[in-house]
Every structure is written in C-alpha cells, then in structure tokens.
Amino acid sequence: MTEKQYSLNNRPPSVAHLFLERVASTPDRIAFRYPVVTEGEGPDDWSHSWTWAQTAERVYAVAAGLMDLGIRPEDRVGIASATRVEWILADLGVMCAGAATTTVYAQTDAEETAYILSDSGSRVLFAEDAAQLAKVRERRSELPELSHVVVLDAADAVAAEGDPEGWVLSLDELSERGATYLEKNPDCVTETIAGLRGDQLATLIYTSGTTGRPKGVRLSQDTWSYMGLAVRQIDLIAEDDDQFLWLPLAHVFGKMLLSSHIVIGHVMSVDGRVDKIIDNLPVVRPTAMCSVPRIFERVYNGVANRAREAGGARYRIFTWAVGVAREYARTAQESYRRTGKESVPAGLALKHAVADRLVYRKLRAAFGGRLRGFVSGAAPLSPDIAYFFCGAGLPILEGYGLTESAAASAVNPWQGYRTGTIGKPLPGNEVRIAEDGEILMRGPGIMQGYHNQPEKTAEVLEPDGWFHTGDIGELSDDGYLRITDRKKDLFKTDGGKYVAPSEIEGQFKAVCPFVSAMVIVGAGRKFCSALIALDEAAIMSWAQQNEVPGTYAEVVAHERTRALIDGYVQELNGSLQRWQTVKKFQLLPRELDVEHGDLTPSLKLKRPVVEREFSGLIEEMYDPA
Structure with missing residues (x-):
C-alpha cells in the first residue's frame, strides 16, 4: 500500500505519483460517491460512484x-x-x-x-x-x-x-x-x-x-x-x-x-450544496466529516430552539442534558490528561447514560448514526459548543492552519483530544512562540511565497523558513497549541487593557441560542460594545411563539427582542473581566453572509468589512448624547 x-x-x-500508486493498489475500491438530483421531493440518488x-x-x-x-x-x-x-x-x-x-x-x-x-x-x-x-x-x-x-x-x-x-x-x-x-x-x-x-x-x-x-x-x-x-x-x-x-x-x-x-x-x-447537508447526512451515513464552526453553531442553535419550542419537560430535559454533556466531556478529558485514560465518577456516568437515551442518541441519528466524530477548522469554535458535541458522542477534533501553511498545521488526536486547543503540530512541522506571543511555523507545508508579491512574502516569511502566522497562541508543556486571537484583531481600550474579541464572541455563541454572529468592537474606546446578528430561523420561530409580528428586520428591531438578547448579554458579562464586558450592543437588520462580503466562502468573519458596513451603528453606541 x-x-x-x-x-x-x-x-x-x-x-x-501517489495517485498512480493508489490506482494500481486498489483499482476496484470505490473512490467517490456523488448524488444525482431526483425530480420532486425526497432525497437525491446517491447510488452513483467511481x-x-x-x-x-x-x-x-x-x-x-x-x-x-x-x-x-x-x-x-x-x-x-x-x-x-x-x-x-x-x-x-x-x-x-x-x-x-x-x-x-x-x-x-x-x-x-x-x-x-x-x-x-x-x-x-x-x-x-x-x-x-x-x-x-x-x-x-x-x-x-x-x-x-x-x-x-x-x-x-x-x-x-x-x-x-x-x-x-x-x-x-x-x-x-x-x-x-x-x-x-x-x-x-x-x-x-x-x-x-x-x-x-x-x-x-x-x-x-x-x-x-x-x-x-x-x-x-x-x-x-x-x-x-x-x-x-x-x-x-x-x-x-x-x-x-x-x-x-x-x-x-x-x-x-x-x-x-x-x-x-x-x-x-x-x-457541496450547503443547504442539502442536513438532508444528505441520513442518506450518506458518513463515518467522518470535516466542517467549520458555523455548521456546529447552527446545529446546536437549531436543536436548542426546537427544545425551547416544545417547552415544559422537553426543554428542561434538554437543558439538563446539555449540562451533563459538558461536564462529562470536561471530566473525561481532564482524566485522560492526568492518567492517559478517560474515566468519570459513577454518578456522572449514570446521568450521562440517561441523557444519551433521551437526547444524544437522537442527535447522532440525525448525522446518519455512524459518525465517529468531526474535524473542525478555518475559524475558532466555542469550547462550550464543542464540549456539548463531545459529551454527546460526537467529538470535534479542532485543527489549525492557514492557506499559507496548506491548511493542516496542527490537529487534535482521536485519543487525547483537548477541547479549546488546536492539538499538536503535524509530524514534520516545527512550531515556536515568538516573544510577542505570535505563533511561528516552519516545515514542508509552508508556502513558497505570494505570487508576484515578493515584498508581501518578505513580511511574513523569514529567509530561514519561519512563517509568521499572525495568530497569538500558547504551547503547553506536552505540545498542545492554543490560539488566543488574531494578532491584528487584539485591541486595547483607552484604559490600556487588551481585549481578545474572538474569545468573547465564542463565549456568547454558547450562551445565546439565537445568535449567528457577534462582532466585539472597542479599540481605543472607553468600553467594549458589540454588533449582534441573529439567526433568522431561530429568532423568527421565537417571534411566532411570542406573538412578535413582522419581517426579520422588524422582529430584530422590536423592544421584546432586544430585551431577550440583553438578558443573554448580561449572562455573558457575568463571566468576563470588567474591561471585557459589553456595555452596549446593536442588533443588525440582517444576518452576516458571504453574498454581502461579511464572511469568506469558508464562513470566516471579515471583521473590517463588517465594521465599515455598520460604522453608523458603532458610532451611535459611543455617542455621548
């Protein structure tokens, strides 16, 4: 082989070269499956393969x-x-x-x-x-x-x-x-x-x-x-x-x-049809899938809001099961870190078994029932959302890389994955932390340079091969990397305190089931504020249940919606340092998306674009009047 x-x-x-050998080695094994769109309703035909x-x-x-x-x-x-x-x-x-x-x-x-x-x-x-x-x-x-x-x-x-x-x-x-x-x-x-x-x-x-x-x-x-x-x-x-x-x-x-x-x-x-992912999963029944954080956030918000709509006992059971999943995942990972073996107290194991029958099993079935886990990359994932999936039997192995490092520079292993980190560097890839906290990398995956732009290449690629990633991070004694923020996204308030916006944004996604995106601002300002975009399906479902009339933009502008989101913002603030807390926020009149240029095609936030687009709303939050 x-x-x-x-x-x-x-x-x-x-x-x-490897392709020629693969073909010679396993010519009759299936390489690709793909769908053919069928007429009318129902799943597409996935019987086609090469x-x-x-x-x-x-x-x-x-x-x-x-x-x-x-x-x-x-x-x-x-x-x-x-x-x-x-x-x-x-x-x-x-x-x-x-x-x-x-x-x-x-x-x-x-x-x-x-x-x-x-x-x-x-x-x-x-x-x-x-x-x-x-x-x-x-x-x-x-x-x-x-x-x-x-x-x-x-x-x-x-x-x-x-x-x-x-x-x-x-x-x-x-x-x-x-x-x-x-x-x-x-x-x-x-x-x-x-x-x-x-x-x-x-x-x-x-x-x-x-x-x-x-x-x-x-x-x-x-x-x-x-x-x-x-x-x-x-x-x-x-x-x-x-x-x-x-x-x-x-x-x-x-x-x-x-x-x-x-x-x-x-x-x-x-x-590649993103709108067909949920329909495809029970048909394809994959064993592995790579994804980006926005997909996990949507699934989590969707499940949470369906439970909320059901109300009563179902919502209480779901909320309890979420807490059990997170506790189970944290405890098991900490046990593995200390002893090399996942173990949890008997009482927690019993609660987990009950939650599995009531909640987790259904979630796994929605993904086809065969998934042993996911690999997530391209953007930070909220640890609380990751802990939930891991505790539900769908571990998410976070990885890290850039276009300039051919995507995979570090990734968590199946045994000993550690939520909140991006795992260990790939074999052959060297990593060190610069004095200012920036992650530097060197290895066979690093680019040759930027096409036709030698001056841009020289800004990030040293003559001895070390590449400046632009990300701030930490490297543990046993080799796990953790990203704290993008170097260019870190900012100081006018009080001189550093703020890492993506860390706060990730926490809010775990707290609020209605959010699709949060953008923390506050560079050189007296306090931090936020632009918040709401998940349209989730908030419109809530609006219907609570008799809040209107279109998406009208629902977002309604005082009851603002009061709802304010409650989650205050919950977030309770876990933050004083200088990190969100003093004011604005709800955006639309979701952030690729079509408007707010997100990259891999669903990564274009922070400067969003701040320019909604600069008027930002200035309102800092208007002394």
Missing part, C-alpha cells in the same frame, strides 16, 4: 485533453465551481498534466475572478456553468492568456457571438480530445508525472482579502504529498472511512482533504 512505501522524509515529489480505476480513466482523458490544448507543467489552469465530483476530476486532471490549479470560489464576482485569472496567468478555466462562463466572457478583454473555457455542465457549454472559435468546450469534449491524444501518445500522462519535481508549482490559492486585492499563495507539488502522508501518519482518517465532503474545494482545507484521500484510499462522498 502507498502509505507503507513512503515516509515524510522519503516522499514522492507530487500527489500525482472506483479508483474509473476515476483514473476519466482523469487521464482530462489530463491528455489539457495537453492537447497546449498545457504544460506549471502552466496555470483555473477552476471556478462549487464543490462537486467534477471539480475533483478537473483538479486531478490538472495535477496529472503537471500543471498548477488556480482556485476561484463560485461566489467570486466577475471583477475579482478576472483579477485572479489574470494575476495567475491562467490559460484554461474550468467553469461550472453558464453563470461562471458569463463572468469571464464579460471580462475576456482583460484575459488575453485565457485560451479556453471548459464548462462542467454540458448544457451550458454554448458559444456566444464574439467568442473565438473553440473557446468554449464541454467537459465531455475535452475528454474526447484527450482520448484521441492518448491514442497517439499513450504514455504522455505517466511520463509527465515521472518528470515532476517537488519544487514545481502545484496550486495557487488566493486568500480572501478583507482589504485590497487577494494574494495568491504558491504551494509546491511536494507540499501536497507531505500533507497526504502526514495526515495518514496521525490516523486522522482511516482506510475504511466514508468521508462526507461539502467544504469549498477552492479553500485550502478542501484541497488538503483530497491529498489525504489519495494516500489513504477511503471513500469520499461529495456534494
């Missing part, structure tokens, strides 16, 4: 098709699409042609899409559908190097007046060209892979900038072979797992999961 043939210090130059051999046949045709279009090693090829199995096919095809994938989020507007494709020098683009094709068609004059657009949805691969001849192709047409090219050059794919070097460019991922243009992060071929082998070494995912992949593959987290998938060889069930 692949994982037995290589070590981290003796790894192949690229994931393409084995590794079937995947390879498709991948080689795409790779050879790209070669027929003139693509050569390190040429850039863009992918503008939501997560779907064809995204993976395109990426593997680019990889086996020796080229470099440039990722573009499906939500990216035409202007920024054109910037990314132009800055990267992309020569071919895989566009998901007519909407993605329209973006580049609108800006074609700015993209002289873009010679072809390959459309994944065949029905949308339609040329328009003014398109150069052959500029638009369907994925099937590209594959047909590839099949013909392979007949003439049967060894073109394997020979290209054999010639790859580890230092060649494999991926350009553009960070979601909160100000200015995004930066293209250059990640080399052997970065991904290292990532795949490192994840395998820590047994994060097992060979017999069925992993549900919905994360945006334009994000480095998703790309890392594809690398480990090739090394480990497990089943990957793929569907």
